[in-house]
Amino acid sequence: MADKSSLYGLIGRKLGHSWSREIHERLGSSPYELWELEPEEVASFICKGTWKGINVTIPYKKNAAELADEQSARVMQLGVANTLIRQSDGSIFAENTDVTGFGWMLEHFFKTRFDLSARDALDSKEVLVLGTGGAAQAVSCALSGVGARVYFISRHGEDTYATLLERHSHASLIVNTTPVGMYPNCPDSPLDATVLSEMNDLLGVLDVVYNPIRTGLILQAERLNIPAESGLCMLVAQAVHASELFQGRQLDESMIETIVHDLKTQTQNISLIGMPGSGKTTAGRRLARLLGRPFVDLDDACAVAAGMPVADYITAHGEQVFRKLETEILADYGKRSGLVIACGGGVVTQPHNYELLRQNSFVVMLDRPLEELSLQGRPVSQAKGIEQLAHERMDLYRSWSDTILTCTGSPDGDANALMTLISS
Template identity: 60%
Template structure:
């Protein structure tokens, strides 16, 4: 099949709607549009020379467009909105009745929706009240950054500074040149799954922005990006981009379907996607029953189960006990952290962590990227040290004194164990459903 033929083939299974991009394995757009009514919805991965045939000649009613094809979408359209004309980028294409291609940029509307809620619920005011005439820094200069800048200027009156990795005004000069900024927005893909929890700026940079009111990151996977985690550690209100993703999809779906949709769908779908994709990470003392409970919980929730100790055995060919006895505990902890990061970056899992995962602070943010952390609190009198070299060497009581405060500090949910793996799993599932 030639590039033109593949481009024209485009959408599969009779789908009328879809997302056009180059790499879409991380996308949640299909789930969102199914809830909005713009379905069936296809994910269409094409190479650059296949884009024009799909846009111009493909059989579709509505297309969302993501990186790196937003500028192509704008150029290939017959009709462009004012926002698309100004930005030179489109994330939404609609096939009109006469066959012409109409381009819109609902990223602007999606970010505006997220910004308004963030300012109202987290900062205590409207975007105009908080940002009018004040500086907002946007990281990135691509199509998404341009859309964010447009929204900040048009809907909040902010003075926007676009910062890139190269040129005279870069991330390295951010703190010196923009110390008065009140909002920081990441509009780059830095920190997106699977390259997470990377962050475009470091702690020192955020600390130096003393007027900063909040941080937004348009990356939506992982649920908490490296930048959001960093801001939260510093006590700065922060949010990642799931709300923007859902809101822009809602406005795109309105164009696809030719009807208005209720804005109240945005938080409902956001909550549904979070519930579907949020992992569950079980922590607790060695012997607390994390593995047996985790297996039961995974079956209840219909999710894959990962036991980090078993993952260590698969990766290294040795058990945790064998690594600790031969190479020392530090060697094991390094492997444990690597595998914790690998699985914690994924969505929709049940993860049983090793008892000592809390001894490395870096593991906390790895887990918090995408997981609700559940502490299985079992009385120390019910714990056994058999087959556990650290417990045998140091004693269960000493480990408990060291680790129990950490388990409680890390946990989003604490569950007092019932003595039954099935009972514990059912209790956790009930608590998660109530969150």
Template identity: 60%
Template sequence: MSKSTNGRAGAGAAPFGLLGRRLGHSWSPRIHTSLGSAPYDLFEREPDEVEAFVRDGAWLGLNVTIPYKRDAARLADERSVRVERLGAANTLVRRPDGTIYAENTDVLGFSLMLQRFCERRLGTSAEHLLSGRSALVLGSGGASAAVRAALEDAGARVSVISRSGDDAYETLVERHGDAVLVVNATPVGMYPACPATPVPQGDLARMGSLAGVLDVVYNPTRTGIALAAERLGIPAETGLPMLVAQALRSSELFQGRTLDVSLVDDIERQILSETGNVVLIGMPGCGKTTTGKRLARILGRPFVDIDAAIEARTGESPARIIGAQGEQAFRRVESEITGEYGARSGLVIACGGGVVTVPANYDLLHQNGTIVFIDRPLPDLETSGRPVSATRGVEALARERMGAYRAWADVTLASTGSPSGNAQAIRGLLGL
């Protein structure tokens, strides 16, 4: 029996949707609802079901994802010049006469993302940046072809980097050290295997002409390669603008009307506001847990206390782990749990006071989160039941950690003295 993730895809099925084999969680229904192309469903099909579904299904507009983009191009009655060029389609439209038109809005979506990035972050146009200059596309899969086409349209000399051959990762810097743009079109760094990067930070640092880094991956918000670029002071952006922009172009075809391109910014802001974690850091006893619980209640989000999660996982409190095994053993467990929750979305996370003592924890928290430092006067800190505070003293801990708290923070909140006041203040500061 044909199926969708929300029911049968026969008579009465959603007129719009996403076709793929294993779809899992997708933001496409939420995006298309905002664009007006709804109801929008998720249609999971096995390879032997695709042709019948495309040719005979009761749909008006389809987005198509891996592994069926080439099938979509093949099964269409008419193909755009982009589809003819790439041999792959991600958008199908059923016309009033029943014929099927295929388009590749991945090219259009990446083109919009590229142009916006160059104008807003680099102060130039894509054509001015790229004309006659080297750009690298990491990976040779389906996303790579769309990215390559958009870069070539902007005038770039494009090289595709893969795991073997002349243009491999091992020779990237030696052969292409003059590249002005690197685009990750691989799944490396995608949730849940994040943060990870296909190109080490050291290689990016050796590319003296590199002006920007883009990644088509949109979850997490800051991928491993984007974080590496950020540390080097190189402008970077991940794939949410491309996702929304290609959906906008698809929706225009579905609805037969032009949509305001400003919707891309609006929808992107909404998604980031809803899915970004709020991460609370600060000295032990500054009120992270009580503030986080209040904030989570106000926002209607799940709350995670990292120390409590460690105890739930190990069966022992942080104090007992530190007492029995030492602080370093505890930090290893803390980093594991921090990475697990930092990779998720839409949480309020309260960290232990010492999370900043392990530099690698910054990427784990920053990849999907806005980090808020709760700055409470040292005399007001609670110290009971806090073994590190008791052993070293609050003043000594502050000297060791205060610089990291301030460096990690996207926002610093001077504690109001109450969890409720802190929560309301953070909500206001973050515009949630």
């Protein structure tokens, strides 16, 4: 366990997904540690620890509220706290900065996507909150504050996932507050893939989960062109307000967008797709070296798993058997953070790979002239021909990518061009 003498930190049961340390170091509330606690450890840690300020996440927000000596009005209303401050007399004060964090996210979403205030967008409108835990209570508080009519969707009761379409098909917003889809169980979604497609009045989808960047729910919305955003904005915004309480000073709210941008840049994978022979591996390896990131070539990873070169495996077992293996390898690496990934040319031929790739990646298509692509050592290219492969895949490459890079003619040139794209 981390050093319990640290001034600040986060308590929860599983914290492998957390980016709170990086955020609080930027805000000045450091040293900041992550403390994974079992339920029987929580009371002693909170009441007897030497910490100055702590954040609290799943599943201990109710414990935090109950163990505090003093509660804010918001905590008394909700019964859950995500921020504890040890006051000068040694007593513990409980606050819930999730409410202000989600409120900031909500306003930012409607301002940037619709040029509307949250109240103008949601006053008297139905909003569905998936889940009933501590995060759901904070989200509901913020939504009620802008006039929304909030309905909690859970596994039991009147409003369930099974009756969602029957009872609330005209809802204006969906907010996921459950941990479904959180790393490493991604890209899972709390909703069946068909639900969003039948909600014609839906303005947007929000998810308080922030790792991966695009949760399964966000990816479902993305495919339907429904505006959507995962919880990184909320995470940073609530951290800013918590840090103000920790440090006893006001912070500049403009830091929120800056930190969100920087975290995305630092943690998102950079995944390269494109035709076989377009230079994904050579450019990706050089890019990884420039960025100081680990490099993963999916074909090499598949070869290790198969125990033979990919070309030999395809020849021996057929392309479809290889595609299944490729998907398994992508499922592992696609959920990780901070990698440069070179994908095989056929990764886009399997629809499920879309979610696996895009959940935590900035995806770049490398576009090289067909006449420059080599067939050597590429059994699928040899069997079908470059022109046929291009006919089958080009539209998929374009629709799966965030941007397209026209190859420069050299791996170093492509890597430098990629650096420019990423930093812009």
